[in-house]
Amino acid sequence: MIMAILANISAAEIKTLLEQVSDPEVPVLSVIDLGIVRDVWVKDEKEVQVTITPTYSGCPAMDVISMQIRMLLLEKGFERVVINTVLSPAWTTDWMSDAGRQKLQAYGIAPPNPVPQVCHQELFAPHEAVACPQCGSWNTRLVSEFGSTACKSLYQCNDCKEPFDYFKCH
Amino acid sequence: MYEPDNDDAASLIHYLLYLGDNALVLSQRNSAWCGHGPVLEQDIAITNISLDLIGQARSFYQYAASLEGKEVTEDTLAYLRGERAYYNCLLLELPNGDWGHTILRQFFFSVFQQQLYKQLLPSKDSTIAAIAEKSLKEVAYHVRWSSEWVIRLGDGTEESQARMEKALVALWAYTGEFFQPAEYELAAAREGIGPVVAALQPGWWQQVQEVLAEATLQAPEQGKTWMQTGGKTGRHTEHMGYLLAEMQYLQRAYPGATW
Ligand SMILES: [Zn+2]
Numbered sequence: 007m008i009m010a011i012l013a014n015i016s017a018a019e020i021k022t023l024l025e026q027v028s029d030p031e032v033p034v035l036s037v038i039d040l041g042i043v044r045d046v047w048v049k050d051e052k053e054v055q056v057t058i059t060p061t062y063s064g065c066p067a068m069d070v071i072s073m074q075i076r077m078l079l080l081e082k083g084f085e086r087v088v089i090n091t092v093l094s095p096a097w098t099t100d101w102m103s104d105a106g107r108q109k110l111q112a113y114g115i116a117p118p119n120p121v122p123q124v125c126h127q128e129l130f131a132p133h134e135a136v137a138c139p140q141c142g143s144w145n146t147r148l149v150s151e152f153g154s155t156a157c158k159s160l161y162q163c164n165d166c167k168e169p170f171d172y173f174k175c176h
Numbered sequence: 177m178y179e180p181d182n183d184d185a186a187s188l189i190h191y192l193l194y195l196g197d198n199a200l201v202l203s204q205r206n207s208a209w210c211g212h213g214p215v216l217e218q219d220i221a222i223t224n225i226s227l228d229l230i231g232q233a234r235s236f237y238q239y240a241a242s243l244e245g246k247e248v249t250e251d252t253l254a255y256l257r258g259e260r261a262y263y264n265c266l267l268l269e270l271p272n273g274d275w276g277h278t279i280l281r282q283f284f285f286s287v288f289q290q291q292l293y294k295q296l297l298p299s300k301d302s303t304i305a306a307i308a309e310k311s312l313k314e315v316a317y318h319v320r321w322s323s324e325w326v327i328r329l330g331d332g333t334e335e336s337q338a339r340m341e342k343a344l345v346a347l348w349a350y351t352g353e354f355f356q357p358a359e360y361e362l363a364a365a366r367e368g369i370g371p372v373v374a375a376l377q378p379g380w381w382q383q384v385q386e387v388l389a390e391a392t393l394q395a396p397e398q399g400k401t402w403m404q405t406g407g408k409t410g411r412h413t414e415h416m417g418y419l420l421a422e423m424q425y426l427q428r429a430y431p432g433a434t435w
Contacts, residue, residue, distance in 0.1 A: 060231070060310070062227075062228060062231060062314060063228055063230075063231025063232050063235060063311055063314060064226075064227035064228050064229070064230045064231025064232070064234075065227075065231065066227075092306070093235065093306035093307055093309065094302075094305065094306035094309050094310065095309070096306075096309050096312075096313055129320060129323050129327070130324060130327075149217060150216075150217030150218075150220060151221065151321060152217070152220045152221040152224040152225075152321075153220065154220075156224055156227055156228065176313060
């Protein structure tokens, strides 16, 4: 006999579950840390809707992330998992959680500076001051405004000489 | 919901394809620099810009596909339309030329895109407004990066300046098309979906002129050049077919192939 498994999970519990879904490009961050889960709505015992917002328009991680969210919630007993993508309001690094910032730092990626402080620079403006995640020195320099993924730029520490990624303000 | 067979919806789909095609075609051109950029950091920069543009194109195509319904998807729009059904501006399909040429084109286009997207923020179509809002943050980076490089190269060595002057002559005649509206842009303006494109020209020119001056490049005289047009209505240069042949080859040869 096949028993129907009915999911009986609250939206808050689902948000906790989603901490298991990580960004494939920055695996130390969960989708909750990143602040890209905008809403969770449990319609009934069979259907749940999750609203996410992309970090960058062309971020290839988004498709993988929606698939992982879908798989996880199907596994938990939902029959229908609807993933909605919203673009507005546009994602900003200010939505990254404090826990996320600490995890980035520990992982060797400098976390984003607060947005009002540094975004929208003038041409040839001095580059953002970013602390080295290895030694903490502020004596660092921008190597490239565009880095290994759309969300990062490449810096180097002038003191310990380590190159590092900076999760750039957006 | 929109009715796919009414005139307004058809016009809106054209408008979305125009916006998406601009982004996709330039992205395809820029991506050819992958592994060939003059230095690693700038190779990464131009390919990151490509990625942003692909993302924008996807957003516009997904929305267009949802209006078209039937079997249409973002992928069929990108891979199965012939050149006459592409509406991008001619400037974006031109061959890359040298690095200066690529940079100058990016600069002309990014400044235009920034002006356009700002005017799409109050669009009556909330999906278009949301795509513009999202994309503007990325375009701000593209404008800054390409402006700085136009200045470095223009006000650089004799060689780099000569190349920028050559690029300016080659590309200038293709910049007028941004501001000459196609039928679907006029319709979008009437409906409050998009701006009057001719009205974007003064702001664009102001910003372009400032950067060219800083780059010590002689700005072309206004109104003296015959401007090439046609892309917006599907009449393309001889380069477009080759571009699509390369981009669409896999889906044409192996229909429906997936990773
Ligand atoms: Zn250091």
